[in-house]
Amino acid sequence: MAQYTNCKLIYINPDNDNKAEVTTVAKLGFPGYTGKMLLAHYTDDVKVKQLINLGDLYQIGKSSDEIKEGTYSSVEDHIHQNNHCVSVKRDIDPESNIQFTIRNVVGRKDKTIFENEIEAKRILDKEPSNYSYMFKDGKWYFRYWTTRFEEMNHLRISHDEEEDG
Numbered sequence: 001m002a003q004y005t006n007c008k009l010i011y012i013n014p015d016n017d018n019k020a021e022v023t024t025v026a027k028l029g030f031p032g033y034t035g036k037m038l039l040a041h042y043t044d045d046v047k048v049k050q051l052i053n054l055g056d057l058y059q060i061g062k063s064s065d066e067i068k069e070g071t072y073s074s075v076e077d078h079i080h081q082n083n084h085c086v087s088v089k090r091d092i093d094p095e096s097n098i099q100f101t102i103r104n105v106v107g108r109k110d111k112t113i114f115e116n117e118i119e120a121k122r123i124l125d126k127e128p129s130n131y132s133y134m135f136k137d138g139k140w141y142f143r144y145w146t147t148r149f150e151e152m153n154h155l156r157i158s159h160d161e162e163e164d165g
Contacts, residue, residue, distance in 0.1 A: 005029045007131040008124060009038075011052045012117050014045070014137075020120035021052050023111045026088070027059040029131050031142060034060050035152060038133055038140050048135045054087035055110040061085045121149075 007029025114120040141149040
């Protein structure tokens, strides 16, 4: 089911000697959801850094701000009410049922840092995600499994539009 399609987010950090900072998103990683969120809400280095610094994510949302306090019946309930990113490390109680669902996809960890883009790509080729998104020089790039990264635009992500529902 597309709902649990994972992806990798890669940020080539110009403020850190172009090291590649990588995190995993457990749910809705396909371009029709995550790709659209990235293009619409994470378009500059500041916002992308904030997103990557959350570490592994359950799901991406419109904002990487801290979750508002409140009682929610599920993580999905929170996402629908607030549309924030859900960081596994920051926002999900280790004793919750949701941990069981995502434990094989992501951990409770910070971003992983590679020396450079080439090293990150080499590791990702050995352990590919369904989708990978890379932010470099102010642009988002996309690849499916181990294909080449291509600049992402509205035409490139439209093939998964049907999975958005």
